[in-house]
Amino acid sequence: MKRRTAEPFKIKSVETLAMLSYEERKQSLQQAGYNTFLIDSKDVYIDLLTDSGTTAMSDAQWGALMTGDEAYAGSKSWKKLEKAVRDVYGYQFVLPTHQGRGAENILSQLKIQKGDYVPGNMYFTTTRAHQEMNGATFVDIIIDEAHDPTIEHPFKGNVDLAKLQRLIDKVGAEKIPYVCLAVTVNLAGGQPVSMENMKEVYELCQKHDIDVMLDATRCVENAFFIKEREAGQANRSIAAILKEMMSYSDGCTMSGKKDCLVNIGGFLAMNDEDLYIRSRELVVVYEGMPSYGGMAGRDMEAMAIGIREAVDDHYIAHRIGQVRHLGQQLIDAGIPVVKPIGGHAVFLDARAFLPHLSQEEFPAQALAAALYLDSGVRSMERGIVSAGRDITTGNHNKPNLELVRLTIPRRVYTNNHMDVVVDSIVDLYEKRDAICGLKMDYEPPTLRFFNARFSPLSANGELISEENRLL
CATH class of the missing domain: 3.90.1150.10 (Aspartate Aminotransferase, domain 1)
Known part of the structure; x- marks a missing residue:
């Protein structure tokens, strides 16, 4: 008999729900x-x-709110968040934003020129809006199976490499500032991308000098599906799978309101120092100082803990x-x-x-x-x-x-x-x-x-x- 399991937590506080006629x-x-x-x-x-932003935080996160450093510059809470992102995701440079669309705005402004094309494995609403407002055309390069709700495919979020190559051949690599790769794909039904596909996309883009930027909002959930469904991954930890996933990209936008287990906040992360310097200037214009980016110190404390809790x-x-x-x-x-x-x-x-x-x-x-x-x-x-x-x-x-x-x-x-x-x-x-x-x-x-x-x-x-x- 298959034994049932319970929630890996116990409840300390409750909220009464509305029950209208x-x-x-x-x-x-x-x-x-x-x-x-x-x-x-x-x-x-x-x-x-x-x-998004509806997570119940843990006791450790609630406790951390009281230790938030609200300094305008050089916050200790920011240092904890920066270290958590580097440790768990592996990116070298990090900029906090008020939420994910703040990161999307900055990335789109800096990377896109009018007339560009941004391929992605199905669109997301705010992501595509930022791309289009900056003059780009979104091109869907997800596998065909993703558009059929009845097909049982283990990785319906995968990029169709032939579609991506055809776009490169048609418009030229210089007109593609980056590939936007969502892990998981929201509008396809929360569908994951395989590790193999991520690696193949990254290698193809490197060949043409095109960046790969992840929409990493639900990346931990993607790592779980890789562990469960992909050959050779079953005995690895979620943390190890996640870090390898992120290595097949040049950066990411993150809404911390999902897999970072907090109610507000986000970040833009990357490995390109030049892009980081340019992004840092826009963070000051649109978000706040590079050491808080629209977030309170207490929220950065909670996110730093949530990032680590999420890979349990x-x-x-x-x-x-x-x-x-x-x-x-x-x-x-x-x-x-x-x-x-x-x-x-x-x-x-x-x-x-x-x-x-x-x-x-x-x-x-x-x-x-x-x-x-x-x-x-x-x-x-x-x-x-x-x-x-x-x-x-x-x-x-x-x-x-x-x-x-x-x-x-x-x-x-x-x-x-x-x-x-x-x-x-x-x-x-x-x-x-x-x-x-x-x-x-x-x-x-x-x-x-x-x-x-x-x-x-x-x-x-x-x-x-x-x-x-x-x-």
Whole structure:
């Protein structure tokens, strides 16, 4: 018999959760314009909107907050963070930022010239926005399997080397400032990149004098999948695998709000001293002094500890295990999800869930809204709304994947919470034909998924027909 395991931690503090009635949730959803980003936290029961900054910190991290050195320059807390990044990730130069997109902004400004091309293994919203605002064109070079949610491929985040080579041949290596390699790939379903593929990408880029910059936000989760799935890796520690991963790159942007186990902060790291010097000047302009970069000393103390806690093998095994606990139950119930289950979230396949809705009726947005209405569980759309519009034609970008992301915060919920989520989704699936599409009433010019507002397309204005909803 396979023995069950428990969380590798015990709970010291609790927070009471909101348990609103159906009518109260309906009112909250209407006020939010059917956009889960605009729902007040006080009205949410189980919050799976994001794993960014929603981590529960450890007792060691909370204790470290009291020792934070808030000096404007030369903070002792900064020295601890710098050492942790060098020890765990292996990069020589580090610059703190207020969060990951601060690092993306600086990297994009310094590396990109108008007319450049930035290839990547599927886009991420803010990353691509920074690249495009600085004049680059994003080119997707992920393997084709990543765009099919039903394919069971162990490393769906891998770069298609032939696609990368074709782009180099077409535009010239001088027009490619760097390859943006995400580990793991968020919008593909939290899918990992193999060690072999990372090494091959790095060697190809070195041959053409092109940098490889990692989006390292969930790199520890990627290391876990390498340990589990890649030949020759099973007996290595997560820490050793991670450090080798990072060696096949020239630098990274990091949102510390994920795998660094803190609520705010990030950094830009690299091995090129010239790029570091230029980046240091922009940090002063956009973030703060190079010794705090928009972070308080106490936050740097907590991040320095979180970086080391995240590579604990027991922690990361539980982290991935909880995501699988949710995902496997949905698979067993016949719910269409992205396979295999990824590292930080379970992704519902909204196209298969709501086949009666066209992509222009925003099925993922509608499904996320319906889930909140049904149970108070907040999730997020990752489909046509998140993809935005083509900067040249103005038409909707239409991704192959139309997903609802159920993102699990680290060390926050128990598996009982995941069971509640399963029950709600299964009930929704049984009455899926009663869920209508949405129209967009307000569209922001950029990153529209954050602030767009919608309304139901039904004649009576109901998202779920009244005769079919659970009372």
